Amino acid sequence: MKYLVTGGAGYVGSVVAAHLLEAGHEVTVLDDLSTGFREGVPAGARFIEGRVQDAARHLDASYDGVLHFAAFSQVGESVTDPEKYWVNNVGGTMALLAAMRDAGVRRLVFSSTAATYGEPVSTPVTETDPTAPTSPYGASKLAVDHMITGEARAHGLAAASLRYFNVAGAYGDCGERHDPESHLIPLVLQVALGGRQSISVYGDDYPTPDGTCVRDYIHVADLAEAHLLAMDAVTPGEHLICNLGNGNGFSVREVIETVREVTGHPVPEVVAARRAGDPAVLVASAVTARERLGWQPSRPDLAGIVADAWEFARKREAGR
Numbered sequence: 001m002k003y004l005v006t007g008g009a010g011y012v013g014s015v016v017a018a019h020l021l022e023a024g025h026e027v028t029v030l031d032d033l034s035t036g037f038r039e040g041v042p043a044g045a046r047f048i049e050g051r052v053q054d055a056a057r058h059l060d061a062s063y064d065g066v067l068h069f070a071a072f073s074q075v076g077e078s079v080t081d082p083e084k085y086w087v088n089n090v091g092g093t094m095a096l097l098a099a100m101r102d103a104g105v106r107r108l109v110f111s112s113t114a115a116t117y118g119e120p121v122s123t124p125v126t127e128t129d130p131t132a133p134t135s136p137y138g139a140s141k142l143a144v145d146h147m148i149t150g151e152a153r154a155h156g157l158a159a160a161s162l163r164y165f166n167v168a169g170a171y172g173d174c175g176e177r178h179d180p181e182s183h184l185i186p187l188v189l190q191v192a193l194g195g196r197q198s199i200s201v202y203g204d205d206y207p208t209p210d211g212t213c214v215r216d217y218i219h220v221a222d223l224a225e226a227h228l229l230a231m232d233a234v235t236p237g238e239h240l241i242c243n244l245g246n247g248n249g250f251s252v253r254e255v256i257e258t259v260r261e262v263t264g265h266p267v268p269e270v271v272a273a274r275r276a277g278d279p280a281v282l283v284a285s286a287v288t289a290r291e292r293l294g295w296q297p298s299r300p301d302l303a304g305i306v307a308d309a310w311e312f313a314r315k316r317e318a319g320r
């Protein structure tokens with residue numbers, strides 16, 4: 001099959017592109033390098049430097065489907081600069097859907113997020129739970145989910161929105177390198193590498209066993225496998241919405257302790273104020289992914305996820 005991967009120079013998109021290539025598919029990456037890196041695009045993929053807003057220039061009927069990762073995804077930035085998120089995430093996807101319609105490309109897998117739910121009403125979170133995003137980032141992703149539902153119903157698109165919980169780990173040369181970095185695991189690894197003095201724990205007074213926030217960390221390679229399954233599972237006119245997580249929660253302190261064990265380095269921590277908009281607990285129900293996609297994560301162990309991220313971080317540091 002021939003696929004367009006938007007945002008394939010970024011963290012998740014590059015890992016999914018690598019999996020598609022390994023499965024024997026033909027891959028074109030469309031990325032404007034706004035937050036991604038040219039060298040992140042896996043060898044074997046064709047690369048177009050360009051915006052998803054201009055997808056019409058690049059899509060034609062020879063494509064079997066699109067995997068859409070291109071977006072801005074900093075929750076904090078979206079609060080201070082919401083227009084940036086509406087323009088790129090919603091505007092970009094609107095242009096992409098029109099280009100797909102015009103070209104007759106009728107399969108789509110979209111990167112949605114647990115941030116569409118906001119503060120969960122129960123744990124684990126299921127796809128039928130209320131959606132009440134607490135940031136413009138989450139709201140922009142939810143708006144796109146609604147757009148895709150309409151497109152599927154009205155124009156027969158076969159689509160899946162995969163709602164990722166906390167993506168972590170690395171796959172070969174593809175790993176997490178956001179700039180600035182805001183995610184917990186890469187930040188704690190920077191402390192272990194000596195690049196930061198300590199890790200700030202954003203709040204230790206949450207209603208959780210050790211007072212710190214609990215999250216569901218999913219290995220990026222397990223996540224990638226779900227994309228390939230979703231592309232095959234969807235049917236015309238259907239918009240499948242599916243959470244992706246392991247169904248296990250780990251606290252911020254458990255993550256920090258795991259980094260100490262895996263790396264053998266001391267990691268000083270400093271308790272800081274809560275970060276605005278952080279729910280206490282975010283854990284996915286993976287029942288839909290199991291039932292609809294036949295998906296089963298094969299790397300749910302937190303130490304293994306951290307070990308892969310650590311190897312990637314060390315290689316990057318050595319290559320600087």
Ligand SMILES: NC(=O)c1ccc[n+]([C@@H]2O[C@H](COP(=O)([O-])OP(=O)(O)OC[C@H]3O[C@@H](n4cnc5c(N)ncnc54)[C@H](O)[C@@H]3O)[C@@H](O)[C@H]2O)c1
Nearest residue numbers: 007009010011012032033034035036051052070071073111
């Ligand atoms: N990383 C996570 O924990 C996580 C969790 C939930 C959802 N997501 C979603 O997954 C997707 C990928 O996230 P990531 O962590 O890999 O982010 P990333 O920033 O590493 O990758 C996004 C890529 O999209 C590109 N891009 C952005 N806007 C573009 C545009 N208009 N045209 C072309 N390219 C554009 C960037 O250059 C970058 O390469 C995003 O849609 C994000 O919202 C990520």
Ligand SMILES: O=c1ccn([C@@H]2O[C@H](COP(=O)(O)OP(=O)(O)O[C@H]3O[C@H](CO)[C@@H](O)[C@H](O)[C@H]3O)[C@@H](O)[C@H]2O)c(=O)[nH]1
Nearest residue numbers: 113114115165166182183184200201202213252275278282
């Ligand atoms: O220096 C830090 C960074 C983070 N945290 C905490 O660590 C947890 C995880 O934070 P982070 O890695 O930033 O991920 P989330 O804020 O949980 O958000 C991620 O996971 C969401 C789904 O759960 C997705 O929607 C988002 O796109 C993705 O960034 C949170 O409790 C943070 O408060 C700290 O204590 N210190």
